Amino acid sequence: MTKLGRLYGLGIGPGDPELLTLKAHRILTTVPVIAYPSLENGKVLARAIVADFISPDQIEIPIPLPFSVQRSSQPYYDIGAEKIAEHLSQGKDVAVLCLGDPMLYGTFMYIFNRLSGRFSIEVIPGISSVMASAAMLGVPITYRNDVFTILPATLEADILRDRLSVADAAAIMKLGRHFAKVYQILADLGLLQRALYIERATWKNQAIIPITEVDHNSVTYWSLILVPSQNLPK
Structure with missing residues (x-):
């Protein structure tokens, strides 16, 4: 056999x-x-x-x-x-x-x-795009008892809004054509100032763009928004 x-x-x-x-x-x-x-x-x-x-x-x-x-x-x-x-x-x-x-x-x-x-x-196991993005952006994601939430942008707007409204820190994946929806939710929740945008983390053509300057019509699937914790340790 x-x-x-x-x-x-x-x-x-x-x-x-x-x-x-x-x-x-x-x-x-x-x-x-x-x-x-x-x-x-x-x-x-x-x-x-x-x-x-x-x-x-x-x-x-x-x-x-x-x-x-x-x-x-x-x-x-x-x-x-x-x-x-x-x-x-x-x-x-x-x-x-x-x-x-x-x-x-x-x-x-x-x-x-x-x-x-x-x-x-x-x-x-391999290094995820979430962890790689944090490294490339140069920001800690969480501190102490923070809860980190990973969300696919493909979720319905109401679900995204509810989850982001209670998240200490979050990563939003699979942006692509859903970017405009996510952007508006972040604006509504007052999270735009904390939100960081990166495309193709660690690739040769990686791009880090201020989120307010991102072209909503050209966002790739291989992009991510990171909302790091603001609960800085004292």
Whole structure:
């Protein structure tokens, strides 16, 4: 009976290849198969970040995913998971590349949910865009007993407003076309002066822009607003 391969959820960090952990690098350079999401426009961001570490001998499994809100990703994850399962069933280890951390809004979670129980799985944590953004902005996020809230901008406005109104500190992810909504909520709550905006944290084309100067129509999905705590320790 063929020994089953092991599935790795490989956190590759926020974008700077030098932020790849030693363990992630070891696994990435030794597994026979790697898988990664591929958008409909052909972009393969996760692979591009670690391209210099990938060998021509490794088998690659692109997982096409739709990025339009009108289309469901479920069948694409189903197909991707079964392609990965084929290799695992043949005894080949597979590493799924995931931006940031695999278990924080990571695409790997959907593969994990489909294959856990069938195969041995190990998750390799990575530096999330939230932590990277705080480092690039040069601001502490929380102090002492502060509660830190991470919010997707895709939430309904009323929910975002309620959560932000009681947050000691917050990060708002997945901005893109939702930026104008978030901006207005921050203004309504008197949080604009504390809010910090960053695009593509740690990438070569990283940009830190005063939030009042951001073009609402050109905000990328790969952007984040950080509202750090104002409860400074005495």
